[in-house]
Amino acid sequence: MVRAALDSRQIGRGPSAFAAYVPAATVVAASLLAALPIVSNSGWYPDFGYLVFIGWRLLRSDPWPAWWAAPLGLVNDLFTSYPIGFSVALWSATMLALDLIDRRTMWRDYWIEWVLAAVFLAIDEWMQWQLAAVVGADLPFTTQLPSLVIAILVFPLAAWIVSRTDRWRLGR
């Protein structure tokens, strides 16, 4: 252990200068993925911003001050053509719900985190489907299932990227 601590790469490296803002910046970057020039006839791609958002929140309880969820959600709404206010409300509610869940759970492991993420992603898809129906696009929910399955399968990748970014920002 001591030898590892004396490894020359480790000494003198602290958190990077903007460590406090890195998590929020990565969420905005993920929302901006909506500007990729992908022209798809099916909405099967995941909600990248939300994936990274819950990835950070499941990794740490305080990646950003809780109220930042609202402006981050607004950015996501603007870039992804969701009805404005959808991600604002959903992301704030996610912060609140995960805090309540944190009080109840006795232990956490990868499986529990994945199940939690799956539940939140399902709520996300379900609400998008409901809102689409409200504005006149009432589709059967089965059309949302492929996109939900893809999002759940992609979550571990998002969580891995988030944890690597976390190690980088803290200089570990």
Next chain:
Amino acid sequence: MAAARPGWSRRAQYGLFFSLLAVIAGIVVGLVLLAMSLVAPKTFDGIRGAALDITGPIASALHEVTATANGLVGGAGNYWDAARQNAELKRENKAMLQRMVEAKAIVQENRQLKATLQLRERTENVIAVGRIVGSSFNSPRRFAILSVGAKDGVQIGMPVRSPDGLVGRVIDAGILASRVLLVSDRANIVPARLLRGGIPVISQGRGDGTIDVRPLEVGRNPFKRGDIIITSGTGGLYPPLVPIARVVKLDDDGAVALPLADPANTSFALVQPSYEPAAVAAETAPAQDAP
């Protein structure tokens, strides 16, 4: 924030409490904004347009790169299969020549008929020509991002078509880019008719890149596989006689059709003025679709 008591520090306790209030405020603000964007979608036209001006140019620039890469791959593929393609093209060319002569004769006849009827042709001018550079690939709605905006004269409500057929209509217009509601979106209902026989039908997207077509009059299913659906111009939003889709599958009381203008492969999209602006203003004002 809603975690267990952080200890005896009053400061820490208040901090947690206020952050809890802030999150609840965030939820409330979000719900209010959401209600506004559902009830009065025009409220956010400005801010949506501004966001489009950020993402539109990024998508345009990236689109150039992917289009070049795709072109290289596709070009190589064409060389690979050149002999067979050549034979096929020759055969098609011969068939087309015959059809062209027939069409020319029909055009001539049509002109004479119109002259006798004293019909005045409506000028089909084009407001702007853009490329489809992005889409709503992570949503149940079907939108596309077009690389032209208010700077080029694009306004909300204008129909968009490609040389192949109808693409949709503009629902958000930024200065540099605009968002198009595709014909394959569930909320996009286009008054149409069958090219064969002119039976009036309604076309409605299915959200997965295909279109539902239903006859206006209940009764016998008038569709056949391969039928072409064209716009009827009813309602004044879309110009008439623009091809929309080709029927690929019949079901109980209608059919499933595939749009002729595939947004993924459409190189250019033309923005046209609203067919009958007065009618459109009256019709779309209350029923403007929220994105």
